[in-house]
Amino acid sequence: MNSIVNQFISAFSASDIPGGYFTLFATIVIISGLAVFGVMAVTALVAVYFERKVSAFMQDRIGPMEVGIFGFKGGKKFWGGIGQTIADALKLLTKEDIIPRLADRKLMMLAPFIIFGGAFITFVGVPFSEGIVISDFNIGLFYIMAASSIGVIGVILAGWSSNNKWSLYGGMRSAAQIISYEIPIALSLILVVIVVGSLRMTDIVVWQADHRWFIFHSPFAFLAFFIYFISAVAETNRTPFDIPEAESELVAGWMTEYSGFRWAVFFLSEYANMLIVSIVASVVFLGGWLSPFQMFDFGLFPESWMLLDGPIWGLFWIVVKAMILIFVMMWFRWTFPRLRVDQLMTVCWKYLIPFALANVILVSIWELIF
Amino acid sequence: MSEVIKEFGAVSAEEMSINMGPQHPSTHGVLRLKIQTDGEIISKIEPVIGYLHRCFEKHCENLTYEQIIPFTDRCDYIAAMHMNHAYVLGVEKLMEIEIPERVEYIRVIVGELQRIASHLLALGTFGLDLGAITPFTWMFRDRERILDLFESLCGARLLYNYIWVGGISHDLPKDFIKRTKEFVDYFEPQIDEYNGLLTENKIFIERTADVGVIPPEVAINFGLTGPQLRGSGVNWDLRKNEPYSVYDKFDFDVAVGDGRMGTVGDCWDRYYVKVIEMWESIKILRQALANIPDGDVKEGIPKKIRPAAGEVYSRFESARGEVGYYIMSNGKPKPFRVKMRSPAFCNLSIISEIGEGWMISDVVAILGSLDIVLGEIDR
Numbered sequence: 001m002n003s004i005v006n007q008f009i010s011a012f013s014a015s016d017i018p019g020g021y022f023t024l025f026a027t028i029v030i031i032s033g034l035a036v037f038g039v040m041a042v043t044a045l046v047a048v049y050f051e052r053k054v055s056a057f058m059q060d061r062i063g064p065m066e067v068g069i070f071g072f073k074g075g076k077k078f079w080g081g082i083g084q085t086i087a088d089a090l091k092l093l094t095k096e097d098i099i100p101r102l103a104d105r106k107l108m109m110l111a112p113f114i115i116f117g118g119a120f121i122t123f124v125g126v127p128f129s130e131g132i133v134i135s136d137f138n139i140g141l142f143y144i145m146a147a148s149s150i151g152v153i154g155v156i157l158a159g160w161s162s163n164n165k166w167s168l169y170g171g172m173r174s175a176a177q178i179i180s181y182e183i184p185i186a187l188s189l190i191l192v193v194i195v196v197g198s199l200r201m202t203d204i205v206v207w208q209a210d211h212r213w214f215i216f217h218s219p220f221a222f223l224a225f226f227i228y229f230i231s232a233v234a235e236t237n238r239t240p241f242d243i244p245e246a247e248s249e250l251v252a253g254w255m256t257e258y259s260g261f262r263w264a265v266f267f268l269s270e271y272a273n274m275l276i277v278s279i280v281a282s283v284v285f286l287g288g289w290l291s292p293f294q295m296f297d298f299g300l301f302p303e304s305w306m307l308l309d310g311p312i313w314g315l316f317w318i319v320v321k322a323m324i325l326i327f328v329m330m331w332f333r334w335t336f337p338r339l340r341v342d343q344l345m346t347v348c349w350k351y352l353i354p355f356a357l358a359n360v361i362l363v364s365i366w367e368l369i370f
Numbered sequence: 371m372s373e374v375i376k377e378f379g380a381v382s383a384e385e386m387s388i389n390m391g392p393q394h395p396s397t398h399g400v401l402r403l404k405i406q407t408d409g410e411i412i413s414k415i416e417p418v419i420g421y422l423h424r425c426f427e428k429h430c431e432n433l434t435y436e437q438i439i440p441f442t443d444r445c446d447y448i449a450a451m452h453m454n455h456a457y458v459l460g461v462e463k464l465m466e467i468e469i470p471e472r473v474e475y476i477r478v479i480v481g482e483l484q485r486i487a488s489h490l491l492a493l494g495t496f497g498l499d500l501g502a503i504t505p506f507t508w509m510f511r512d513r514e515r516i517l518d519l520f521e522s523l524c525g526a527r528l529l530y531n532y533i534w535v536g537g538i539s540h541d542l543p544k545d546f547i548k549r550t551k552e553f554v555d556y557f558e559p560q561i562d563e564y565n566g567l568l569t570e571n572k573i574f575i576e577r578t579a580d581v582g583v584i585p586p587e588v589a590i591n592f593g594l595t596g597p598q599l600r601g602s603g604v605n606w607d608l609r610k611n612e613p614y615s616v617y618d619k620f621d622f623d624v625a626v627g628d629g630r631m632g633t634v635g636d637c638w639d640r641y642y643v644k645v646i647e648m649w650e651s652i653k654i655l656r657q658a659l660a661n662i663p664d665g666d667v668k669e670g671i672p673k674k675i676r677p678a679a680g681e682v683y684s685r686f687e688s689a690r691g692e693v694g695y696y697i698m699s700n701g702k703p704k705p706f707r708v709k710m711r712s713p714a715f716c717n718l719s720i721i722s723e724i725g726e727g728w729m730i731s732d733v734v735a736i737l738g739s740l741d742i743v744l745g746e747i748d749r
Contacts, residue, residue: 059507338501
């Protein structure tokens, strides 16, 4: 299978290089790790700027307008303030890292890195285009689901170790929320696995190339996409499901006592998680790296448009699809009020899970008939 | 809802006491709520006030009557015009001064503009308490226009010292009436936009309907006034029931909560009463702007303010409810005693009665719907 790790292994034979397998292993880990970290950092920088501008235009403001970079000066241009997130990141990194005296010091220092680690290792299985994936497992979808749930341990630890009652509330709410919303996510992704017959991300996209985008597979798959997306918004703790960090109730929820670098790590993980769920949604339901023109190939478009394919165009399409989904998440955040804890659970257990379950059964019947 | 709470109560373990405030994002100032919680459910709630106490009433005993007016601004800084007017009303009653008609009209115009501005802030921050950020910025955008109008009127944007005993500090600027008409025409459709964004939002209704219900008799017993009382379905508005100034000349309705989304007296009703009041204020503004008479605004201002010995209680319908000033004069230039009835103080007192049994998120919603201003509570 074509993936970054496989290419490395086939390019260098272990016996050729000094150190043998250890060197090969270390090289692969370091290079993949740097690549993932780069993706996470760039995502956070771009997404924060994007979110600020989106919120500003929705709220009749203009957003950041002063800090320029790379020769772009700030000012009343569209790109004004493009350097703002870099300035913010530098500010966060130089701030004092406060740990309250009565907090559980070790756990409090550890918690951000568990959350970060959860998001970090998830990227191993997330494909960015045809062949642009760290490793293309045969259990890719399952791995992504499993690895992305690790973060909740960090959230609970952060809430508990801060020795702050608001943090504790945030941590407990978050645990209940994330674990509950794992279920509709898993159920709506299982539906895809039933149809495709494989958990490998590449196989899922290949199936969509042969047939059609999964969202148009059947009415049930269409519904499953929305169940997945709503649950994904809840999973990433964004409005209207941001009750773990509800700033008007719990001050800042489980992040209350964090500052400086550790808080920046939370921030980075939040945007990385947004990217992960959006890419998974686009790979699984929206045709991944396939060009949308292929999908609607009724002879309406010139033949040359059909060529917008291959790894580079694939990267473009997948980023576009993910950005649209991220924009919708931002749109939610700046439009909706926040749900209450019990209402959040009601949405999950009384609506999403029964519908998702029914979906799984109905799509199996659909597959038997057609 | 209550059955769910009872179920939770049956398995309760240990209660946790937690301080909401004095530094907390949604206590609307330096208010502290001592809360006993059983998980998320609140079993006891007790407001602690006084962090902003600055001896307003004692100060008044050492100031002349006209020097007190700027201090009244600082009580309810969200609706400073109302505070000016409420105090001035008492002194005028004590001195039995005739007010020129133009002055009364101007007072009504600025009063209703102030009511809209105050309600915009109340509704915006209420949305903010529930996690909706965009309505807040939209409402502040429009509140800004009212503040611009006030700035052209008296130079100040928040604390005006505009309404004086017997008159006002400045006559209207040349284009004020035209600009106010423009504002009113611009603002009326905006209310529909707020309704589309926040009032009719399903999540917003879920969060506010049937939450924090205040039955009418409880509301009356606790001395609630203003939109908070009318939200419970009690038709009581001093502008109608005991008209002061020239309010008896205008045609407007009193907004009353009707339990459209849930029970009468829930948070949604208290919210929506304020929305209706903005429409009614626009109605009053249109009539006042069309009929404003000419005249000298300063002819009624007395040369020397020294009321004869006596006492008076004046009532005024501010954006938050009934503001009362009890003024006692002993014939000297300084009042012997000034007592202010703070509407937000009485409105807040109900929170320990109705706040129990709700979740932390609901208490934030209830507090937001009570629309308190700590400057006025602590005085």
